[in-house]
Structures are given as C-alpha cells and as structure tokens.
Amino acid sequence: MEWETVIGLEVHAQLATKSKIFSGAPTAYGAEPNTQACAVDLGLPGVLPVLNKEAVRMAVIFGMAIEAHIAPYSVFARKNYFYPDLPKGYQISQMDHPIVGVGHLDIDVDGVTKRIGVTRAHLEEDAGKSLHENFHGLTGIDLNRAGTPLLEIVSEPDMRSAKEAVAYMRKLHELVRYLGICDGNMQEGSFRCDANVSVRPKGQVEFGTRAEIKNINSFKFVEKAINHEVERQIELIENGGRVVQETRLYDSVKDETRSMRSKEEANDYRYFPDPDLLPVIIDEDFKAQIKAALPELPEAKKQRFKSDYNLDEENATILISSRQLADYFENVVNASGCEAKLCANWITGDLSAALNKAGLEITDSPVSDERLAGLLTRISDNTISGKIAKQVFEELWQSTSSADEIIAEKGLKQITDSGAIEAIIDKIIADNQGQVEQYRSGKDKVFAFFVGQVMKAMQGKANPAEVNKMLKEKLQG
Amino acid sequence: MHTKTLLELGQSLRSGEFSSVELTQGFLDRIKQHQHLNAYITVTEAAALQNAQAADVRLANGTAELLTGIPIAQKDIFCTLDVKTTCGSKMLDNFTAPYNATVVEKFNQAGAVMLGKLNMDEFAMGSSNETSYYGAVKNPWDINKVPGGSSGGSAAAVAARLAVCATGTDTGGSIRQPAALCGITGLKPTYGRVSRYGMIAYASSLDQGGPMARSAEDAAVMLQTMAGFDEKDSTSVDLPVPDYCAGLNNSLAGLKIGLPKEFFGDGLNSDVAATLETAINEYRKLGAEIKEISMPNLKLAIPAYYVIAPAECSANLSRFDGVRYGYRCENPVDLADLYTRSRGEGFGKEVKRRILMGTYALSTGYYDAYYLKAQKIRRLISEDFKNALTEVDVIMGPVTPTTAFGIGEKMSNPIEMYLSDIYTIAINLAGVPALSVPAGFVGGLPVGLQIIGNYFAEDRLLNIAHQYQQVTDWHKHTPKGFE
Numbered sequence: 001m002e003w004e005t006v007i008g009l010e011v012h013a014q015l016a017t018k019s020k021i022f023s024g025a026p027t028a029y030g031a032e033p034n035t036q037a038c039a040v041d042l043g044l045p046g047v048l049p050v051l052n053k054e055a056v057r058m059a060v061i062f063g064m065a066i067e068a069h070i071a072p073y074s075v076f077a078r079k080n081y082f083y084p085d086l087p088k089g090y091q092i093s094q095m096d097h098p099i100v101g102v103g104h105l106d107i108d109v110d111g112v113t114k115r116i117g118v119t120r121a122h123l124e125e126d127a128g129k130s131l132h133e134n135f136h137g138l139t140g141i142d143l144n145r146a147g148t149p150l151l152e153i154v155s156e157p158d159m160r161s162a163k164e165a166v167a168y169m170r171k172l173h174e175l176v177r178y179l180g181i182c183d184g185n186m187q188e189g190s191f192r193c194d195a196n197v198s199v200r201p202k203g204q205v206e207f208g209t210r211a212e213i214k215n216i217n218s219f220k221f222v223e224k225a226i227n228h229e230v231e232r233q234i235e236l237i238e239n240g241g242r243v244v245q246e247t248r249l250y251d252s253v254k255d256e257t258r259s260m261r262s263k264e265e266a267n268d269y270r271y272f273p274d275p276d277l278l279p280v281i282i283d284e285d286f287k288a289q290i291k292a293a294l295p296e297l298p299e300a301k302k303q304r305f306k307s308d309y310n311l312d313e314e315n316a317t318i319l320i321s322s323r324q325l326a327d328y329f330e331n332v333v334n335a336s337g338c339e340a341k342l343c344a345n346w347i348t349g350d351l352s353a354a355l356n357k358a359g360l361e362i363t364d365s366p367v368s369d370e371r372l373a374g375l376l377t378r379i380s381d382n383t384i385s386g387k388i389a390k391q392v393f394e395e396l397w398q399s400t401s402s403a404d405e406i407i408a409e410k411g412l413k414q415i416t417d418s419g420a421i422e423a424i425i426d427k428i429i430a431d432n433q434g435q436v437e438q439y440r441s442g443k444d445k446v447f448a449f450f451v452g453q454v455m456k457a458m459q460g461k462a463n464p465a466e467v468n469k470m471l472k473e474k475l476q477g
Numbered sequence: 478m479h480t481k482t483l484l485e486l487g488q489s490l491r492s493g494e495f496s497s498v499e500l501t502q503g504f505l506d507r508i509k510q511h512q513h514l515n516a517y518i519t520v521t522e523a524a525a526l527q528n529a530q531a532a533d534v535r536l537a538n539g540t541a542e543l544l545t546g547i548p549i550a551q552k553d554i555f556c557t558l559d560v561k562t563t564c565g566s567k568m569l570d571n572f573t574a575p576y577n578a579t580v581v582e583k584f585n586q587a588g589a590v591m592l593g594k595l596n597m598d599e600f601a602m603g604s605s606n607e608t609s610y611y612g613a614v615k616n617p618w619d620i621n622k623v624p625g626g627s628s629g630g631s632a633a634a635v636a637a638r639l640a641v642c643a644t645g646t647d648t649g650g651s652i653r654q655p656a657a658l659c660g661i662t663g664l665k666p667t668y669g670r671v672s673r674y675g676m677i678a679y680a681s682s683l684d685q686g687g688p689m690a691r692s693a694e695d696a697a698v699m700l701q702t703m704a705g706f707d708e709k710d711s712t713s714v715d716l717p718v719p720d721y722c723a724g725l726n727n728s729l730a731g732l733k734i735g736l737p738k739e740f741f742g743d744g745l746n747s748d749v750a751a752t753l754e755t756a757i758n759e760y761r762k763l764g765a766e767i768k769e770i771s772m773p774n775l776k777l778a779i780p781a782y783y784v785i786a787p788a789e790c791s792a793n794l795s796r797f798d799g800v801r802y803g804y805r806c807e808n809p810v811d812l813a814d815l816y817t818r819s820r821g822e823g824f825g826k827e828v829k830r831r832i833l834m835g836t837y838a839l840s841t842g843y844y845d846a847y848y849l850k851a852q853k854i855r856r857l858i859s860e861d862f863k864n865a866l867t868e869v870d871v872i873m874g875p876v877t878p879t880t881a882f883g884i885g886e887k888m889s890n891p892i893e894m895y896l897s898d899i900y901t902i903a904i905n906l907a908g909v910p911a912l913s914v915p916a917g918f919v920g921g922l923p924v925g926l927q928i929i930g931n932y933f934a935e936d937r938l939l940n941i942a943h944q945y946q947q948v949t950d951w952h953k954h955t956p957k958g959f960e
Contacts, residue, residue: 039574039575039576042801043796043801044574044575044576044796044802045556045562045564045569045572045574045677045678045796045797046555046556046562046574046578046673046674046675046676046677046678047576047674047675048673048674048709048710048711048712049711050708050709050710050711051711078792080791080792080795080839082795082798082816084798084800084812087796087800087801088792088795088796089792089794089795089796089798090792090795141800141801268840268841270791270792270836270839270840270841270844271839272788272789272792272839272844272848275680275681275682275712275789276678276681276711276712277711277712278711278712
C-alpha cells in the first residue's frame, strides 16, 4: 500500500528579551545554576507575575510577519501540572485566546513553493531544567531558564514529508532571527520543536492517529526523528497493529523514538484564566507602530535583490539567509560602487569560505564590509587583477590595513603601462621562437603559455586584458 | 495607653506624653498577659522595640507621620522580611520570606511598629480561625466562642487591645465577619485598591487586604497608608488615592440606603435582625432615606464562590510541593512520594478539601458545568450590585447570620460553616468595597452592620460609618478582662 505522511510542528522560540516574561530577572544563558532566578521565578509565596511588554511586542512582530490575525484581546491561562522544575506547579501560557491567530509561511522544496498554515502562536513561560548527572542518584534543579519567554508557534498538519518539515522549520528559524525576536541558537535550546506525525493510506481523507515527538533541537534530528517515526507507524499498521495516541521521545544516539506516555497517562492540565494577570489588549496604534518598524522580510528582500541587483536565485538565497549578511552585502555594494554581481560573488565565495573555515558568523568577520568594498573597488578600476585580489584578501583577513595600504606596501599594483608590457613581450617572443612557430602554424593552445610567461615575468601585476591584446598582435606578426 | 484610639495615641506620641518605646512595651506586656487568646503566631519583641526607638527619633525630629510609633500587627498572610510567615499552616512553619509584602513595606515606611504576626485560618480558608495549625483563637468577648475567620487573630487582637490596629485579608468575608464577631471596624476595599504583592494567595481574583481597627476613623488612617497602585501587582488599579479622612464628617442628609430583601429573610437570627433595625434607624435620624431593594442573584453567591475560590486555590497552592521551601516529608522514596506526603502531611483538612474541590471543578468534562457556570453567576451578581448602586448610594445588611458561635460547634459540618459567610461572599464576587461596623450586642456578643458601596467609594463608606460612630458608642465597648 502507498502511504502518505502528515506532519504538524509546534515550534518553541525563546524570545530575545533582556528580562523574563513575568519578572525582572535576566534571561542570559549559561550562568551558574539558580543565579538568574528571582522570587517570582522561584514561585515563592505571595509574589505576582508582571507581564514584560517587550515579549508582547515580539509576538506581535512575528504575527505580522506571517500575515496573521493579531488578537485585540488575549488571555494568559494556567496550565497545571507538577514537576520539580516547574516552581509554581503551573505554567503560565495561553489557551483559548492566543495573541497570534491564523497565519501562513511559504516554503520551497525542490523548486516548488508550498504554503504552510500557522494555526496560532502564543506566549508562555519556559520551565527550569532538571539535572540528573553528578547528583549521585538525586536530581538537581536549575531555575535560571524558568520564566524565559517562549513563543509557541503551532502549524497546521500541512506537511507531507520530513523534508517539508525541515524546510518549514528552517524558514521559521530564518524568519525569527530576521525579526530579531529569537537568537535561534538550537544547541542552547532557544529554538526547538515537537512534531506531530501520522500516516494514512494515500487518498484517504481522514487523518491517521498521531504520535507527538517531543523536544527535537536540530534540523537533522527533525528529519531523522520523523522518518523513523513514519517507518515505525507504517510497519506497525502493516503488521496488523494500531498506532496509539501518545507522546514519544527521540533518542538521537539510537536513532529511534520511544514511548514517553500514552493518552491515558496524559496530564489533565486544567487550564483556566490566570487571575493574577489582566487580559492583554492590543489596539490599532500599537499595531501601527510595530508595522512601521517591521524590517523587510526575507522573501521581499530576495525579490528586491534579484530585481535591483540582477542577482541569480542562488546568490540571492544565500545573501538573504540572515539579515546581517544581507546588510553586509548592501553595504559593500554602496561603499564600493562596484557591480553587485562582483560583490555577491566575493561574499558568497571567498568571504563565506573563510568564515566557514574559521567557524565565524558574518557579524564577527575580520574583514569589515568597508574593507572588502575597498578591495573590490581596486578590482573594478583595474588597479589589481582578480588573482592578486585573492592575495590582498588574505592580508585583509590577517591584518587591519586597508586594501590600498596592502597594495601599496606589497607593490601589488597592476602594470598597465603598455611600454613596460611590450618590452617584456618582445623579450619572451625572442626567447621562445619554437613556440611562436607552433602558434603561427595554428596551435592556439600555446597562447596560454605566452600569457603565463608574461605574467610570471611581471609577477602577476600586468593587466591581463592588456597582455592578451598585445600578445595577440605581436604573435600574429 | 491601650484604651486610646490610633489618632489619640498619635497625638500623645507627638506631644511627648509617652514614647513609642513605652507604648510598644505596654502592648508587648499585654500580649504576654493575654497569651491564652492565641491571637499571635509570632511576637517580634526585639525588632518592635528597636523600631519604636527609631520611631521616637522621627517623633522628636518632626518627620513623624500619623502612624509613626503606633504598635500594629500583621496578619500572618503578609510576607515579612526576616520574620517567619506561616499563613497559619504547618506547610510554612519554617518559612521566612526574603521580601516584605507591599502592605508591610508601606507600614514600615510610615514608621508603624510591628508587634508580630497574627493567627489566622490556614491559608485563609475558614470562618472561625479553627483551621489554623497554631490552634484556635479565642473571642475576647467569650473565650468559648470563635472570633470568626480567617482574620480571627487580627480581630481578637484589636478587640482585646493587643494591638492598636491590624491588617486583615478578605476573600469571602475574612475581614468583615471576624470584625463583626469581635466588635471592631473592618473594611474590605475594592478589589485592586490595595496591593496583593507579598500577600499569600488563596483565591487571587477575590483576595483583598484591608484595615481592621477600633473605629472608622482609625481604619481611614490605615487605608490611607495601604491603598494605591503597585507595579508589582498587575491587578492593582492605577487610580489616585483620595484623602480618606477629609470627608469623614460629611453630612448624611439625603443618603439613599438600600436594604436587599434577600439579606433579611430566613436564616437571619431575629435578635441580630432587631439590632440591625435599630442601627438603620440611627441612619434615618441622620437624614438618610431607606429603601427596600432586591438582588435576585445573591442566593447563588455561596455555590459560585465555592467553585471559583477552590479552583483558584487548587493552582495557587501547587507551589507548596516540598521541593524548594516549606514542609518536606521525611525520607521520600521518589518524586511522587515527596509530593504526596509533603502535601498530605503539610496541609490541614480544610485546605485539602478546597484543593480537591477546585481540582475537580477545573477537570476536563467538568470545567464548563462548574467553573464557567460559576463565572457567569459571578457576572450576574456583579450586575445586581451595579444596578442596585444606581438606585441607592449604599447597601446595608447583616455581616453574619448570628453572633459568634462556639469553638468546635461547626467544625464537623463544613456546609454550615460556609453558610456563616452568606452575607459577605457576594461582595467579593462583585469586587465592591464593604465594611463592618459594630452595631450593638446580642447576649453580650457583638453584632456587626455591613455597609456596601460602589467601586472605589471607600471614602464614602468610612464617612457613613464614622457618622454612625459619632452618635453611638458600640465601637468603644471593651470586652471584660481587657479594659
């Protein structure tokens, strides 16, 4: 039988606020356990939550970016369950009235664009962490993360393969970083997802029973976990079994999912509106302010790069992959006045390769946009050749000098003085009469030999166009 | 010294008749002398004397406020920095907060001297102060009777002159009912008027702190310090605080008083009813017009309350899990054991009953039938009050159906206990302010008159109570043995 996979994702994006969603404690990652948790985060008696407006602003920014309905009235609710890293015994979340309603995100898979529905996105607080290692059979609790703002983004069950799920997650990842609302750091858990997976015979309208795979924190694992789960479900059904609704955990070491708890064992969360917090009212003014400050979104930027700079799809896609990279590109174009294609090629080529090798992000690039522009200007105006430019780039990477300083200091300036070039060419023709004969008898390949000889003699500094032109004339005699 | 009112004591302190240290020592001595009332859970003798000394400095250098140097006491539901806060529970017998409740902070700033922390029903759940882990509080008018609850320690301490005044909290009548049963003046402000920060939550949408004092005038002085917006409490209301003493002497001529017929039906003790009638007559003499009104949904208040309050408390009390602070059972074998035994051993019977009721009411399949239904009733009750208060200026009625009942009398029958709050609960559901003012005695036990006003009309309520206290002296009576 042919099977169809149905996938919906719940993505948790930690919002990049300075303080927590309901307290003034800082959200910075990696501090000593329990040093960034105040009385509110610890759930001490009598303390009260106060909503961080910045978290609301970020949720609304996200909603606008996916063209979603922004709820004029949203409500925080308590989700009740006991766990040691949940200090109050309930999580403050949103249930019936989420801040962001129905929206959508377009993904590209194998050259085809597909629209994925977003059901809702709501604000909630993160829990702390339970630490099971190094406590001699006991469990340690670190509440630094407790109260960190999360935006839970729930998709429609619109994805039909693990590949689509990954494309959706990547697109979302790119978007939240673009908007500056999430640092997207997956190792630190700033961006993670739960996947709802089911299978059904191809052509069947009803969904199959789904399993929820919890807490997947890399693109690679999303793909593997879903593929594994799909195989498991198909095998189970084909062997006469039945998929049960349950929560499963993905074990990346064994590459398998295993049952965590069944529907029967699931908590009854007993949601009800949190009486400590007022409903969140969002008016048109607030929305208008946010709309005005909304950055250009990736898709619009890509189209603009293609039309304004004549970039091809590939370069445009790479350059808009982060807002910082796109800004870098535009700064280089503006500062150098060079052809955009030259700038794009250098950034996606040599610069990206060097950054990858050094494990650096564009924001940490040792070669600033201004210094790279200085180099590209000198290629454009023929001061140096492309080959010499690579040498200058290496120096730019190592030093803090400008391209012009490096060119001057190392004497790399291209020679365009035709007299000097002519003298060299004459000498080389005189010294290599055998090759001249070959060329003149029709062996065009020998031309490259002459170019090489001339460049070697001039230490690469000759203007290649000039050399070609002059050589052709002289060789033809 | 202890017979004087707050304002009189303030004058004596400022004129140098006696010092705050002398006054504080006098109250500390009385607390020791009348320990059998069990009004205090913690007495902070050393800190009180130290703060009295500091107050004397302010009194001497002219920076004193009305409350500077006045010995007061806090209900043990308000968190106090460096002083144990138990909420009347074994669960918090070992708990000291690293912060002051906003209310406590405000009294400290004003220079009031805290004598200690007052006994209360466990987590404010109770109407008799018998659910306290620290034992029942006795009513100073008759030590075999309850003082009411949950602010029973506060009411008993003020009535017995073991503090000049005290704070209380009121979720379904917990200020007004004990004030009535102990013959003092107690005000539950509008929901949102007084910050709840640092006040241990029972039912967050109903809880409200307020003053408990000997007179409306003293209560006005206290409320002046307690009221106001607090950025740490999102449900506190950002409205200016009026001068509560300024209008105390306003005339009551033309005041329209509504008497809901639902308040004066079956269930109200006839002697209490007669006492209230006399009190209402006093208002007639003061120029008020009396009108019978109807509030048809009042009868639904108790069932609605006993869904909403337990539902909120079931979540509010989840944090007491034995993990981070508070009571933890001995040698838990695993996490489930840690939770079940810590909570099973740390909470008393009434608290457990309400957690169970609330958990049930919020469960899948019951939420609509209980919680949502109760919220609808709550809106209907609020409408009743809004409608009535367009017709009349204030509503008057009983605070309690009877005078103080015997210790142990209702402990085995929770429904009967819940019914003792039948006249006070609707006010919390609506969120309006109400106060209890001493209006006479039945069989030697005090009777309270309840005065209910519109949102944020505390100044009007205090004015109406104060005018009554100008023509009556019920509030000046002192229980025997405590003169």
